[in-house]
Amino acid sequence: MTRSTLLAFTAAVVVMGVVGSALAQQQTVRLKGLTPWVTSYYWSEPFAIFQQLVNTKLKGKVEVTYLGGAEVVPLFEQFEAVRNGTIDVILGAASYYTGQIPEAMAVQFATIPPTKLRQSGFYDLMRKIHLDKGVVYLANTGGSPGTAFRMFVNNKLEKPDFTGLKLRVTPVYVALVKAMGGTPINMAPGEVYTALERKVVDGYGWSYGGIADFGWQEVTKYVIDHPFYTANTAIIFNKRVWDGFAPEVKAELEKIGIELEARSEKWMADYIKKEDALLKGLGVQMIKWAGADADRYIKTIYEAGWKEYLEKNGEIGAKLKALTE
Numbered sequence: 047m048t049r050s051t052l053l054a055f056t057a058a059v060v061v062m063g064v065v066g067s068a069l070a071q072q073q074t075v076r077l078k079g080l081t082p083w084v085t086s087y088y089w090s091e092p093f094a095i096f097q098q099l100v101n102t103k104l105k106g107k108v109e110v111t112y113l114g115g116a117e118v119v120p121l122f123e124q125f126e127a128v129r130n131g132t133i134d135v136i137l138g139a140a141s142y143y144t145g146q147i148p149e150a151m152a153v154q155f156a157t158i159p160p161t162k163l164r165q166s167g168f169y170d171l172m173r174k175i176h177l178d179k180g181v182v183y184l185a186n187t188g189g190s191p192g193t194a195f196r197m198f199v200n201n202k203l204e205k206p207d208f209t210g211l212k213l214r215v216t217p218v219y220v221a222l223v224k225a226m227g228g229t230p231i232n233m234a235p236g237e238v239y240t241a242l243e244r245k246v247v248d249g250y251g252w253s254y255g256g257i258a259d260f261g262w263q264e265v266t267k268y269v270i271d272h273p274f275y276t277a278n279t280a281i282i283f284n285k286r287v288w289d290g291f292a293p294e295v296k297a298e299l300e301k302i303g304i305e306l307e308a309r310s311e312k313w314m315a316d317y318i319k320k321e322d323a324l325l326k327g328l329g330v331q332m333i334k335w336a337g338a339d340a341d342r343y344i345k346t347i348y349e350a351g352w353k354e355y356l357e358k359n360g361e362i363g364a365k366l367k368a369l370t371e
Contacts, residue, residue, distance in 0.1 A: 077110045077134035077287065082121050082142060088255050088317050089277055090115070092187035092310040093137040096281055099302045107295055110135065125282075129180050134287045137187065140278035141218060149175050149359050152366035153188060154218070154278040155351050160186040160307040168369035175362070182288040185303035188277040189314030195219070197270045198257065199249030200242065203333055206270075206343035211248040214238055218275070219251035225350035226343075239265060253277070255321035263328040271322075271332040272340060274347045277314070281306065 079097065081090045097110040119127045125143035127133040140150035150172065156163060163169050163186060176183035188194065195218060201211065208228025215223055215230040223230040231247055241247045242265035249266075254273050257263055281303065291299070326332070335343060356363045 074106055075108045075287075075291070077108065079110050079112050079135045079137075080119055080124055080127070080133050081112075081115050081137040082124060082139050084115050085112075087259060088314070088321075089139075089253065089279060090137065091313055091317075092189075092279065092306060093281070095309050095313065096137075096185070096187075096302070096306050099306060100299070103302060104295060104298055108291075108299075125181075128282055128284050131284050131286055133284070135281065135283050138280055138282040140280070141216065144217070147175060147179050149362055149366060150280075151278060151355055152359070152363065152370060153186060153280075154194070154275050155348060155355065155367070156188070156276045156370035157191050158370065159191055159311050160188055161304075161311065163370065164304070164307070166369045168366065171366060171369065176282065177285070180285050182283040182285055184281040184283055184299065185306045185310075187279045187281060187306065187310040189311045190318075191276045193254055193273045193314065193318055194275045194277040195251060196254055196273050197249060197251050198262070198266050198268065198330075199270065199333075200265075200267045201248055202268060202331075203270070205339050206335060206346070212246070214241060214247045214250035216251070221350040221354040222274075222347045223251070225346050235260065238262060242266065254318050255324075257330075258324060258328060263325065263330050266330055268331050268333050269325060270343075271334045272343050273318075274344060275351070 077100075079093065081093045083090050085094065093112070097112060100108055100110045113133070116124075119133065121139075121142045124133070124136050125138055125146055128136045128138070129146075140147070140153065144151055153163075153168075153172070156168070158166065160169075169186065172186075173183045197213070197219075199211065199213075206226060208223060208226035211228045212231055213219070213223050213228050214233040216232070220230045233241060233247070233250075238247075238250055239260065239262060242250070242262070250262075252262075257266060288296070322332075334340075352367060356367065359366075
């Protein structure tokens with residue numbers, strides 16, 4: 047090979063390397079995403095909003111692909127899936143990863159919305175706690191505070207007293223059911239309909255909306271129309287994936303996180319207005335207490351929840367509590 051030919055060949059290789067590097071940098075990063083629930087369940091909607099924001103604002107750079115819910119990765123395994131990199135990003139529910147980050151449940155008792163929690167310092171502390179466990183907490187998608195859950199019963203209660211009632215629960219409701227004198231019974235959602243039908247339980251705790259997705263309105267007479275707590279959901283990234291993003295991509299994702307919190311809050315508020323109309327149309331009656339009874343009910347629920355939380359989370363829990371109020 048002559049010297050001139052060698053120089054030409056070397057130049058071509060260098061050019062190809064530069065072009066290849068540029069093309070590699072331009073390749074779209076495709077992220078695998080999960081939610082705990084099916085897409086039709088209203089708490090899944092923030093992930094759809096997140097997906098749309100990312101795919102639009104970071105088009106050609108990052109693309110979120112939704113894989114599904116618990117049928118892909120079981121509820122209680124989704125956090126580990128995002129932490130170990132099997133999944134890139136999830137809509138995580140703190141209820142399902144309390145074993146790994148028990149402190150995350152503090153958001154459930156917040157009395158100020160996600161947009162305000164960023165100003166209080168709560169968001170920064172929650173992000174640090176998650177980073178210490180190997181994941182990136184991008185945005186709190188819980189929506190309006192105090193509208194996450196309600197109790198549904200088949201007894202017309204004249205006052206806030208669950209004495210003598212057996213109520214289906216998850217960990218969210220155990221403390222409050224006990225505080226109200228009821229008997230909590232842990233039960234998977236798939237068992238609730240039959241348990242109500244056979245009077246194994248007298249009612250259940252559930253999110254503000256969604257009982258019609260399971261057909262439970264057919265075996266439910268009343269909803270106690272005093273909602274409580276905040277949805278404990280958030281967008282969580284695998285840390286290695288996050289660290290691999292270019293600075294400008296991270297900056298845009300941070301902006302998306304802020305926008306997502308505001309949009310989720312509005313979407314949830316609009317949804318729950320429609321949910322009440324739906325339930326009334328399906329024949330579910332509202333129980334609404336007044337004055338001291340209403341105040342005592344909500345006060346007891348929050349005191350019971352915080353008491354159980356602080357017993358498990360000590361000093362860091364107390365600090366998070368102060369930032370949520």
